[in-house]
Amino acid sequence: MTVTVNTRPTAEGLLLRPFEDADAPALIEAYRDDTLRRFTRVPVTDAEQAARWLGIQYEGRAAGTRYSFAVLEAGELVANVALKRGAPGGATAEVGYWTAAPARGRGVAPRAVEALTAWAFAAFAEDGLRxxxxxxxxxxxxxxxVAEKSGYVFQELLTALxxxxxxxxHRHSRKALDVIERHGSE
Structure with a gap:
């Protein structure tokens, strides 16, 4: 099966879709959590910052460098998962994510990361993603x-910057071959 970037990752019990302007209030609510703010770099405390955050997602998708998905459960925003590529056509990428406080501990992040990983390797296989x-x-x-549950293997300790x-x-990694072995020919 050939996947294009116009398709979406799929995960049982979750809906993954590109972010929309209508997600701004839910973003602001999610970012009220101290833990989420501690581990993320772009603050979202009001409508202006939410619009700026959403703009980063839209610009990245248009440039082919960031594919960010709102993760919804029962219609509510519970997480974000994103594939970050330094440049289209590169052999490596990075997955980023956060989980809203009420959704933590329920397996949302591992399911979303696993779905994004499988989608990314399928969508960008011909583009050289390895x-x-x-x-x-x-x-x-x-x-x-989350890394361990999603099949990302510890690779190295990274020095603070x-x-x-x-x-x-920590840097954990998945290789395209790992996904094929884990999922077979789904």
Whole structure:
């Protein structure tokens, strides 16, 4: 089956779709959580910041460098998952995500990350995508668990790069072949 970037990742019990302007109030609500704000870099505390955040998602999709999906459960925004590519046609990319506080601990992030990973390798196979990295700070234990549950294998300890990345981090990776072995020929 050939997948294009116009398709969407699929995960049981979740709807993954591109973000829309109508998601702004739910974004603002999600970003009221101290934990989410601690591990994300772009603040969203009001309508102007939500519009700026959404603009980053729209611009990245148009440029082919960022494919961000709102993750909904029962119609509510519960997470964000994004494939970040330095440039179209590159062999590597990065997955990023966050989970709204009320949805944590229910497997939302691993399901969304797994869905995005399978989608990305299928959508960009002919474009040369071979590896996706998942990066997190060492103190983000929950992200380490998400990486493991999503099949991302620990690769290395990353040195801190203050001020943007004040602490050391982990790099976990998945390779295209890993997804084929994990899912077969679905």
């Amino acid at each position: 590896r996706i990295d998942l990066l997190h700070q060492v103190d983000n234990i929950a992200s380490c668990r 203050p001020p943007e990345f004040p602490l050391d981090g």
